[in-house]
Amino acid sequence: MIYLNNVSKTYPNGTVGIKPTSLSIEKGEFVFITGNSGSGKSTLLKLMLKEVEPTHGKISINGREITKLKRRQVPYLRRDVAVVFQDFRLLPNKTVYENVAFAMQVVQASSKEIRRAVPVVLGLVGLAKKARCYPHELSGGEQQRTAIARAIVNNSPILIADEPTGNLDPSTSWEIMNLLLDINMRGVTVIVATHEREMVNLLKKREIEVSNGIIVKDTYEGGYHDEV
Numbered sequence: 001m002i003y004l005n006n007v008s009k010t011y012p013n014g015t016v017g018i019k020p021t022s023l024s025i026e027k028g029e030f031v032f033i034t035g036n037s038g039s040g041k042s043t044l045l046k047l048m049l050k051e052v053e054p055t056h057g058k059i060s061i062n063g064r065e066i067t068k069l070k071r072r073q074v075p076y077l078r079r080d081v082a083v084v085f086q087d088f089r090l091l092p093n094k095t096v097y098e099n100v101a102f103a104m105q106v107v108q109a110s111s112k113e114i115r116r117a118v119p120v121v122l123g124l125v126g127l128a129k130k131a132r133c134y135p136h137e138l139s140g141g142e143q144q145r146t147a148i149a150r151a152i153v154n155n156s157p158i159l160i161a162d163e164p165t166g167n168l169d170p171s172t173s174w175e176i177m178n179l180l181l182d183i184n185m186r187g188v189t190v191i192v193a194t195h196e197r198e199m200v201n202l203l204k205k206r207e208i209e210v211s212n213g214i215i216v217k218d219t220y221e222g223g224y225h226d227e228v
């Protein structure tokens with residue numbers, strides 16, 4: 001589903017983000033990306049989101065080589081790969097309902113589809129009663145649930161989360177992680193960059209650890225797998 005073939009990223013100022021790396025993530029996996037600050041986690045995610053271009057190598061997602069996509073084709077990639085961030089990035093002047101609806105408007109869903117899908121996804125993330133609230137009226141956990149609802153409402157097969165619990169207290173962090181696990185159980189491939197060592201250890205999911213731009217650990221235990 002996601003293949004990185006000998007991918008490296010050196011930023012224009014010469015800083016190395018990721019050294020040549022090959023990696024594959026299969027449909028339906030739940031993967032943690034771990035490592036210290038500055039190790040290259042975000043670079044790896046941004047490469048998969050086409051927010052940065054690799055210096056060398058190829059990246060393909062769902063059989064499509066994203067490194068070949070033109071800038072203007074990136075919105076189509078967002079249908080395959082949804083994303084949530086540490087700082088939520090909700091639209092402050094839109095309600096919970098409107099934030100989620102807006103993501104569907106962007107991909108030209110009809111009003112009918114929007115009216116059907118938004119309440120369903122708000123129910124799924126436990127926010128049915130908060131539909132009319134504005135982001136500033138919500139707790140951090142509720143804001144992150146809204147961001148997750150917005151990310152999944154278009155049924156993207158892949159969800160990338162960059163430090164999704166970085167701004168949340170421990171119990172809220174567990175709620176958000178459980179929600180991501182639920183979403184994974186529904187068939188979505190979920191990739192989570194995190195510092196939360198305790199969660200990673202307890203959940204026993206695949207862990208890819210990055211250090212100084214190199215994958216130093218990958219606990220993949222599945223069946224068939226390309227040599228990485």
Ligand code: ADP
Nearest residue numbers: 011013015016017036037038039040041042043
């Ligand atoms: P992490 O997400 O693990 O904290 P990053 O991928 O953000 O790590 O960073 C990896 C390395 O790349 C760091 O040395 C960081 O300073 C550098 N870096 C990240 N973004 C840029 C950028 N836009 N320009 C230059 N260097 C960058």
Ligand code: ADP
Nearest residue numbers: 095097098101111112114115118119130131132
């Ligand atoms: P439209 O006329 O554009 O189809 P809607 O009836 O979908 O409008 O929505 C009108 C307003 O009501 C929107 O701003 C939206 O925020 C709000 N709204 C619609 N449905 C719900 C709902 N199930 N829960 C909360 N707010 C809703």
